[in-house]
Amino acid sequence: MAHPSLIKSIGEKVLGHNGLVDLNDVCGPDRVIGLYFSAHWCPPCRVFTPQLVAFYNLKENTKHQLEVVLVSSDTEDTAFQDYFSDMPWLALPFTETKRKIRLSRQYRVTGIPTLVFIDSRSGRLLTKAGREMVTSDPEALTFPWRPRPIGDLLASTSLVDTQGQQVSYDTVKDSYKGLYFSAHWCPPCRAFTPQLVTAYEKINNKEHTFQIIFISSDRSEESWQTYHSTMPWLSMAWEEKDARHELASSLEVKGIPTLVILGPDNSIITIDGRTELSEDPEVERFPWRPQSVEVLAERHMSRLQESPCLVLFTDGETTELQFGRDVLLPVAEEYLLEHSLEGSLALQFFVAGEDEVADSVRDFACLEDVVPLVAILDLSEGAKFLLEDGVEVSTATVHNFVTRYTNDKLSSLPIRPVTSSATNTS
Known part of the structure; x- marks a missing residue:
């Protein structure tokens, strides 16, 4: 059986050479899933793929059974099919464009070829340096390279x-x-x-x-x-x-x-x-444990770029910031406990006041200057989700909002509206 986080990120079905394959059928105790981010147009990928094929076929040294899933960066189906035909493993269906993007974000893939190894039973990352490990241990003598505690x-x-x-x-x-x-x-x-x-x-x-x-x-x-x-x-x-x-x-x-x-x-x-x-130069907050809900600040801007974030905008008064934290904290703690393995795909939770950081986020996402306002922003995918007008902001309504987002029951809006000139054709 595959860990639920793997099914959520990869999908229930992957593509085999004879049709779709149930992900659960290739997962289980001591089984490792390799996500191979690659493309036919990439020369280093075409050099590494034969090495990975040879490694994949070393069944006698992969006591922890290995399955590989190609996550293609090809832009044309014919190129994808041609490249995949030379591989003895599985693939993410070519049409799963959004899932490819999310997997790249989840494992912070910045270039190809990249080979990520995951424990299929626990869903835990083993290594993102699979390419280097295959190259340095081509006989799989120390596979699956589980990191030492x-x-x-x-x-x-x-x-x-x-x-x-x-x-x-x-x-x-x-x-x-x-x-x-x-x-x-x-x-x-x-x-x-x-x-x-x-x-x-x-x-x-x-x-x-x-x-x-x-x-x-x-x-x-x-x-x-x-x-x-x-x-x-x-x-x-x-x-x-x-x-x-x-x-x-x-x-x-x-x-x-x-x-x-x-x-x-x-x-x-x-x-x-x-x-x-x-x-915190006076080290009053040491050991600096992460907070489930944080007040949005300049240092969080990179997280807004990398992860989907829920932001509750307030007028910045101390009592309103505390209100925002009180509303979000139960929702955030429950959500983060359930989604701890999702890495950069997991929602981050913030309460924002009236300051330059909050104003810049509002301006970039084209959000109304009203409070309270609850929005989920996914900047990397150019999408935003808004708690409906007229709905009272409470722990219950935010919990429902997050649940619908998690279950893909919300309709997204573009971060920035499409201009009329962008839709005209000549």
Whole structure:
């Protein structure tokens, strides 16, 4: 059986070479689904596809049975059919255009070929680096490359203090932990490190147990030692190059400086500790746990671009912002609990006031300047959904609104109205 989140994102049926196939029939315990984002027109894709075919056929080494589903970026059905005919696996039907877009968003696919591996039973992502893994392990000797738990990874590596003395992971394992990806050659890192030192001292002065582990991207051991000497915390040892790379890959660290905050159980609290610290320099909200409902601010604009978001617009008065939070919180907590595996496809919840950020969102989405106003905005798909005029804004009505959205029972409007000139033909 496929996990419900997989059925929702991929669909109940996928295309086989002899017709449609029930997704449940190719999922189950220890089975892995590979989503292969590719296209006939893409030269690197055509180079990689034969390698993937050879890998797919290594049934003796794929004890965790593998099924691959092509998610095509071809623009013509004939090109799709021609490309798919050389593949021994399944495909998302060519006509499922919206589903292709949503899958790309869900797994943050920025280029092709991309190969994503998912545990079909739990719906959990195993790796987005499937192409690299197939290339480096073509015999599938360590397939399915399940990522090591962060705690296990840290416990297996060598940690050192600023004097180069080894320190046991047991001394920090029960603490809140900050994984600080940084480098001496990086000017933003050198600017941020003193801020982090100050915050580190403030947090521990408040009797929080907080430990930081420096994960270096320095280019030489000397630079690493020089930089680490300015820090009052531990570092992963210089020789732990593979572990540093594995950790960065597992946490999808895209640049430096990056500060990842872990709970005592090594659960990820936030991967954006740098921004959290910049907005909370007195560390009053540490460990910066994400809120189910947040007040819309400038730092959230990227999330509006990446994810569908529900925004309750208010007049900005303190009592109205609190009203908005009270209305949304039960709905958000229930929704996020049920949709935790959907990644960037899951709704984010915000309450907005009367400020430049809210005004810019209203202007971009062509929303009326009325309050309260409840809207679901999906900027990447150019769609918006509005709670009907005359409906009282309450937890019950918002819950119904979200339920209808989740079940595709709402009619969307374009983010921006189509101009008359765009519809004229000559």
